[in-house]
Amino acid sequence: MKYISTRGGGTPQTFEQVLLTGLAPDGGLYVPAELPHFYQEEIASWKSLSYPELALKIISEFIGDEIPVQALRKIVIDSYAQFDHPEVAPLTELAENDFMLELYHGPTLAFKDFALQVLGRLLDYVLLKNNQRVIILGATSGDTGSAAIEGCRHSEQVDIFILHPHQRVSEVQRRQMTTVVGDNVFNLAVEGNFDDCQSIVKAAFADQSFLPEESQLVAVNSINWARIMMQIVYYFSAALKVGAPERAVSFSVPTGNFGDIYAGFLAKSIGLPIKQLVVATNSNDILHRFINGNEYSTNGLNQTLSPSMDILVSSNFERYLFDLFDRDAALLKDFMSKLNHESQQVSDEKWKQMRECFSSARVDDALTCETIAKVFCDTAKLVDPHTAVGIRAARECNADPSTPMITLSTAHPAKFSNAINEAGLDAPQLPPHLTGLFEKEEHYSVVPNDLAAVTEFVIKHSHS
Numbered sequence: 174m175k176y177i178s179t180r181g182g183g184t185p186q187t188f189e190q191v192l193l194t195g196l197a198p199d200g201g202l203y204v205p206a207e208l209p210h211f212y213q214e215e216i217a218s219w220k221s222l223s224y225p226e227l228a229l230k231i232i233s234e235f236i237g238d239e240i241p242v243q244a245l246r247k248i249v250i251d252s253y254a255q256f257d258h259p260e261v262a263p264l265t266e267l268a269e270n271d272f273m274l275e276l277y278h279g280p281t282l283a284f285k286d287f288a289l290q291v292l293g294r295l296l297d298y299v300l301l302k303n304n305q306r307v308i309i310l311g312a313t314s315g316d317t318g319s320a321a322i323e324g325c326r327h328s329e330q331v332d333i334f335i336l337h338p339h340q341r342v343s344e345v346q347r348r349q350m351t352t353v354v355g356d357n358v359f360n361l362a363v364e365g366n367f368d369d370c371q372s373i374v375k376a377a378f379a380d381q382s383f384l385p386e387e388s389q390l391v392a393v394n395s396i397n398w399a400r401i402m403m404q405i406v407y408y409f410s411a412a413l414k415v416g417a418p419e420r421a422v423s424f425s426v427p428t429g430n431f432g433d434i435y436a437g438f439l440a441k442s443i444g445l446p447i448k449q450l451v452v453a454t455n456s457n458d459i460l461h462r463f464i465n466g467n468e469y470s471t472n473g474l475n476q477t478l479s480p481s482m483d484i485l486v487s488s489n490f491e492r493y494l495f496d497l498f499d500r501d502a503a504l505l506k507d508f509m510s511k512l513n514h515e516s517q518q519v520s521d522e523k524w525k526q527m528r529e530c531f532s533s534a535r536v537d538d539a540l541t542c543e544t545i546a547k548v549f550c551d552t553a554k555l556v557d558p559h560t561a562v563g564i565r566a567a568r569e570c571n572a573d574p575s576t577p578m579i580t581l582s583t584a585h586p587a588k589f590s591n592a593i594n595e596a597g598l599d600a601p602q603l604p605p606h607l608t609g610l611f612e613k614e615e616h617y618s619v620v621p622n623d624l625a626a627v628t629e630f631v632i633k634h635s636h637s
């Protein structure tokens with residue numbers, strides 16, 4: 174399998190090359206040069222597979238023969254053995270044809286574990302084989318950092334540096350990162366906001382001349398293709414449980430950087446019968462305004478109760494636009510470059526095409542709290558604020574009550590206890606493996622909001 178950049182530059186890359194990098198050199202994102210396709214009979218034959226075996230069927234097509242199947246099997250089995258539910262991604266019925274897919278049974282209680290547990294092991298495999306070391310550099314507003322550290326901390330070939338905005342992530346999220354002990358794990362608390370952290374990381378990736386020779390940076394945010402690939406699997410797993418492929422299903426996805434829902438779009442593209450894909454946004458609603466009104470423009474960032482979706486421009490949306498524009502890289506480049514100064518539109522035909530696949534809704538903090546309270550009242554289930562945005566959007570957009578609608582539940586409610594309290598409910602306990610989190614010693618370094626300060630820190634502490 175070969176991968177190409179959405180901006181049309183460079184030569185096609187192997188899976189391994191794409192795994193070990195971030196953006197393409199031309200600033201684009203990597204996508205498969207061609208998608209595999211699964212026919213209905215084949216999908217139907219997967220109904221009794223375990224989660225790791227199902228994952229193996231799907232991801233093998235995207236990796237090809239670069240990693241032997243026995244090695245890949247061990248990687249996925251070991252990854253999903255870290256989850257505390259035997260089904261890995263259990264499905265809960267909230268009402269008739271209204272389901273919630275629990276993606277929070279991994280080590281850090283958010284769906285990002287699905288990809289990052291595997292990513293850490295894939296890196297380990299490839300780097301050991303090549304006798305190579307890399308430096309992971311990432312910025313987090315909360316969930317990505319802890320899942321990345323948890324997924325990569327055992328890798329002897331990797332040093333991992335995660336930037337978070339000093340005093341601006343929740344205590345649970347911070348402690349999940351800073352209480353991990355390992356001489357290859359470094360938490361940097363940047364004196365700035367999340368955007369500042371992200372700008373530093375972007376600049377470091379764009380000019381890696383500060384690194385020693387032979388060393389390179391690897392991205393762990395959802396621009397890394399391997400993350401998207403791993404997320405395709407649970408769309409199949411959930412759909413199979415409610416009657417696919419003989420029957421179509423719909424999904425509602427709490428959306429920030431568009432990585433999770435893009436995996437759903439890919440699941441549909443490779444053969445899963447998905448009727449509706451609902452883009453659920455909080456009041457950071459650029460995607461909702463585009464899908465609903467054909468207006469693609471940024472406005473200011475809002476801080477909400479669902480912080481993992483507080484995003485100005487969704488990086489993975491570019492991957493979808495590339496397909497919408499029939500893979501015309503020049504057109505895409507032009508569209509992306511204008512976004513900073515003017516509102517963008519697509520043709521009526523393209524807009525219609527987008528709306529045939531995606532619906533959307535915007536759910537503000539008041540509606541989020543109302544939904545948390547309503548779901549608890551109706552089902553005795555506590556849902557986290559991101560999930561609540563998804564559930565509310567699902568109910569608003571559902572065009573066909575006879576089709577199962579599955580909302581992705583992206584985090585455990587204990588991770589966002591402030592929102593649960595605001596909804597008038599008592600926050601739940603952290604699961605047993607996280608008790609003691611508040612007593613453990615924390616390890617992090619406060620650094621100024623400055624690229625040179627961060628690169629110096631990386632050089633000083635990496636083992637490359």
Ligand SMILES: *Cc1c(COP(=O)(O)O)cnc(C)c1O
Nearest residue numbers: 316429430431432433481583584
């Ligand atoms: C990361 C995250 C999201 C957003 O996912 P994207 O792939 O960025 O769209 C939603 N909910 C939670 C809890 C998250 O951690």
